[in-house]
Amino acid sequence: MTVIDERAPRGGQLLDAASLPSTLRRLAHELIERHPGLDGVVLAAVRRGGVPVARALREILADLGVREPPLGELDVGEYRDDRPRPAARPRHAWTGAPAPEIDGAVVVLVDDVVHTGRTLRAALDALADQGRPAAVEPLVLIDRGQRELPLRATYVGKNIPASAGDWVVVRMRWDQPPGAWLVPRDAADHKAAR
Numbered sequence: 001m002t003v004i005d006e007r008a009p010r011g012g013q014l015l016d017a018a019s020l021p022s023t024l025r026r027l028a029h030e031l032i033e034r035h036p037g038l039d040g041v042v043l044a045a046v047r048r049g050g051v052p053v054a055r056a057l058r059e060i061l062a063d064l065g066v067r068e069p070p071l072g073e074l075d076v077g078e079y080r081d082d083r084p085r086p087a088a089r090p091r092h093a094w095t096g097a098p099a100p101e102i103d104g105a106v107v108v109l110v111d112d113v114v115h116t117g118r119t120l121r122a123a124l125d126a127l128a129d130q131g132r133p134a135a136v137e138p139l140v141l142i143d144r145g146q147r148e149l150p151l152r153a154t155y156v157g158k159n160i161p162a163s164a165g166d167w168v169v170v171r172m173r174w175d176q177p178p179g180a181w182l183v184p185r186d187a188a189d190h191k192a193a194r
Helices: 019-034 050-063 118-130 185-193
Strands: 012-015 041-046 071-074 106-114 135-143 155-159 167-171 179-183
Touching: 012 019, 012 135, 012 155, 019 050, 019 135, 019 155, 019 179, 041 050, 041 118, 050 071, 050 106, 050 135, 071 118, 106 118, 106 167, 118 135, 135 167
Parallel strands: 041 071, 041 106, 106 135, 135 155
Antiparallel strands: 012 179, 167 179
16 A cells, blocks of 8 residues: 655655665765764755755764764855845855854865755855865755756765756655655646645
8 A cells, every 4th residue: 555645745756764864874974984083074054955964964973973073054045146146245154153163174065955056156155255164075965967057066865867947855854754856847837836
């Protein structure tokens, strides 16, 4: 018998409740392989989608017996080039407290989905305003292609082919079924019309 959860998005499921944690675990292992002990590593989570991914990643790292790297939440909204810009750019993109020190650190920039690369570019601009990291290594749960800028993630949970109008929905909240779904353009249009 198949049970359909009415709260799950319509479309093809990319990651389910079993494969999502195993994908995050693999990403954690890749991070440890590249940076044993994670000394000098800082996680910068792009608000909103990157925050639950980064928090889950930190929990897995702790379970693996590795020091949890500092975590900061980065609000890149004012740095986007596809939205109206304020007259003056903000000097502080970190939300919450305390802001992690990134000068000389390896910053792992965490987001749920990378698509055109514009959020990634905005995050790089925001980080540049916050300090001078030794390196920035993007980590994404889903890479859906369709890049408009020559940027790519260092760590990728899953690569998927997606059409330009398709959406990827990632859920990691306790009150909803966890997973990732590819929502075709017609389903996304129907959802937006409601």
